[in-house]
Amino acid sequence: MTLTEAPAVVPDADPEAAQAAIEHCYAQGWSDGLPLVPATRSLVDRFLATVDRRPDEVIGSLVHLNRTVTVELAAVNAAMAGCRPEYFPVVLAAWEAIQRDRSAQGGGWQSTSGPSPLLVVNGPVRAELGLNAAGGVFGPGFRPNATVARSIGLMVRNALGVVPHGFEQATQGLPGRWQVCLAENEEESPWEPLSVEGGVPAGTSAVSGMLTRTVEYVDNRHTADPEQLLADFADTISRSGAAIFRHHPAGIVFCPEHAQLLADAGMSKADVRAWLVERCGRSKADLARVGKDGVGDNGVRFADGGTDPEAFDRLFSGAGPEVLPIVVAGARNAGISMVVRVLSGWSASSVPVVGRTTPSTQAGAVQ
Amino acid sequence: MATLADILDPTGQTTPRIGGTAQAPRRTDLTGVRLGLLENTKHNAALLLDELAALLQSEHGASATVLRRTKTVFALPLPEEQLAELVRECDVVLTGVGDCGSCSASAVADGIALERAGVPAAVICSDAFTATASGMAEVQGAPDYAYLTTPHPVAILDPDAVRDRARQLLPRVVATVTAAGAQQEAAS
Numbered sequence A: 001m002t003l004t005e006a007p008a009v010v011p012d013a014d015p016e017a018a019q020a021a022i023e024h025c026y027a028q029g030w031s032d033g034l035p036l037v038p039a040t041r042s043l044v045d046r047f048l049a050t051v052d053r054r055p056d057e058v059i060g061s062l063v064h065l066n067r068t069v070t071v072e073l074a075a076v077n078a079a080m081a082g083c084r085p086e087y088f089p090v091v092l093a094a095w096e097a098i099q100r101d102r103s104a105q106g107g108g109w110q111s112t113s114g115p116s117p118l119l120v121v122n123g124p125v126r127a128e129l130g131l132n133a134a135g136g137v138f139g140p141g142f143r144p145n146a147t148v149a150r151s152i153g154l155m156v157r158n159a160l161g162v163v164p165h166g167f168e169q170a171t172q173g174l175p176g177r178w179q180v181c182l183a184e185n186e187e188e189s190p191w192e193p194l195s196v197e198g199g200v201p202a203g204t205s206a207v208s209g210m211l212t213r214t215v216e217y218v219d220n221r222h223t224a225d226p227e228q229l230l231a232d233f234a235d236t237i238s239r240s241g242a243a244i245f246r247h248h249p250a251g252i253v254f255c256p257e258h259a260q261l262l263a264d265a266g267m268s269k270a271d272v273r274a275w276l277v278e279r280c281g282r283s284k285a286d287l288a289r290v291g292k293d294g295v296g297d298n299g300v301r302f303a304d305g306g307t308d309p310e311a312f313d314r315l316f317s318g319a320g321p322e323v324l325p326i327v328v329a330g331a332r333n334a335g336i337s338m339v340v341r342v343l344s345g346w347s348a349s350s351v352p353v354v355g356r357t358t359p360s361t362q363a364g365a366v367q
Numbered sequence B: 001m002a003t004l005a006d007i008l009d010p011t012g013q014t015t016p017r018i019g020g021t022a023q024a025p026r027r028t029d030l031t032g033v034r035l036g037l038l039e040n041t042k043h044n045a046a047l048l049l050d051e052l053a054a055l056l057q058s059e060h061g062a063s064a065t066v067l068r069r070t071k072t073v074f075a076l077p078l079p080e081e082q083l084a085e086l087v088r089e090c091d092v093v094l095t096g097v098g099d100c101g102s103c104s105a106s107a108v109a110d111g112i113a114l115e116r117a118g119v120p121a122a123v124i125c126s127d128a129f130t131a132t133a134s135g136m137a138e139v140q141g142a143p144d145y146a147y148l149t150t151p152h153p154v155a156i157l158d159p160d161a162v163r164d165r166a167r168q169l170l171p172r173v174v175a176t177v178t179a180a181g182a183q184q185e186a187a188s
Helices: A015-027 A039-048 A071-083 A085-099 A125-129 A141-158 A226-237 A256-264 A269-279 A284-289 B045-059 B080-089 B101-116 B127-139 B157-177 B179-187
Strands: A058-062 A066-072 A116-122 A180-183 A206-219 A251-254 A281-283 A312-314 A326-328 A336-342 B035-039 B066-070 B092-098 B122-125 B149-152
Touching: A039 A071, A039 A085, A058 A085, A058 A251, A066 A071, A066 A141, A066 B045, A071 A085, A071 A141, A071 B149, A085 A141, A116 A125, A116 A141, A141 A180, A206 A251, A226 A256, A226 A336, A251 A256, A256 B066, A269 A326, A281 A284, A281 B045, A312 B080, A326 B045, B035 B045, B035 B080, B045 B066, B045 B157, B066 B080, B080 B101, B092 B101, B101 B122, B101 B127, B122 B127, B122 B157, B127 B149, B149 B157
Parallel strands: A116 A180, A251 A326, B035 B066, B035 B092, B092 B122, B122 B149
Antiparallel strands: A058 A066, A116 A206, A206 A336, A251 A336, A281 A312
């Protein structure tokens, strides 16, 4: 099969026809609010040519909504999101990574919490596609970061049919929803990549994903003491507003400066986790003040009022990357990191990127 | 040259399900009926259903035999075995409270499944979730399916307020699961 590559420049392209096509996509209800790239057969075929997958292969479903996602639909939505064809193997890996989050299989997309995927890319594909791992890593400004994340949102909206004010019941949603796809700054990280903790060998391109409720910064350019630094993280992680259940997960996207400070003090990722697991949480007195000191049989907190004020409720249910994933990303220009509010935990299972991620006509050809 | 008709559809949407009727046969009254209570773990759901059951027993002659079940995954429709048990053991099922994005939709799916299996059901949702509840009725091929609503929020009510809600809901529950109610609806 020979593929027709669109020429890089179309001298007689009609901007008004393009505008009409964009408006058509809005009128169909397919857009997340921003313009979509009109996806034609020839464009989508270029996406499909980057992977050896059957277009009708089902890669996700919400049985109760009678909807399924196929490789073909993933390609259509990725094209509409503004991806280049060679991003498609990353989109498929990102989708699979998010499917491994148990919330995505349950009612996560319909949830009042309005969760957003946090996607993390590791390995050589970061450089091949020009994924940003450094300054401004949470975006915007970089096409692969922005459009890979957006693809997932369009797949949920269009292919799964979970649309705001319909099956999507987010109370407020959150800033950055469908917009966060980080490349890990492996070059300036003192630790093993997230994908290695997710079971993929170092040096192999992979995507990890989890549903999150928001991110909150920890700005600490004030101390060189690792314990003071970690205590600042423990305070943000432990805020009561995020406590719904007996335990809850969190994540950290460390900037290189904070990560290196901790590593220079001899701490591994596991050491950092252990330090935080030991200390994160709140006293029953604190929790009673906000009506969350009791814990029911189903693990949900409630206003008890009769609990021992001296008792301490630890926040984490374990000490592994499932409940506290750690990533390093961003510029090395300040001590500013992000605490991530992970919805229900990380699968601790990363997905290798399989396909042709180099942008050339040859690479797009099917054998 | 391509036209607008050449733009691919990203939804893959198939034709809507054509559902059978979502209305089980009704009795004229509730004397001696075995109730099933399917609570979905949402705070106050079990209490609300228990209060309704007590009222149906004391004021409408429902049997003292009550099957209480808890949904294991509130976000998703009932597993087959649990559905089969309710159908086997109960004459009327009450379920709720649809008080979140996913559980309100799944409660409606459960109600429709029970009706199609021959058991009248009263599904109770918070009135903040009608869009998703009605959306599910449509997906199940029963766009006119009638579920009951109670004012939002339910989870933070104290026990006395939950009892008041049960009292307010009672006439509509009775109307929903008996022939009198079905006739009333058909006439309106």
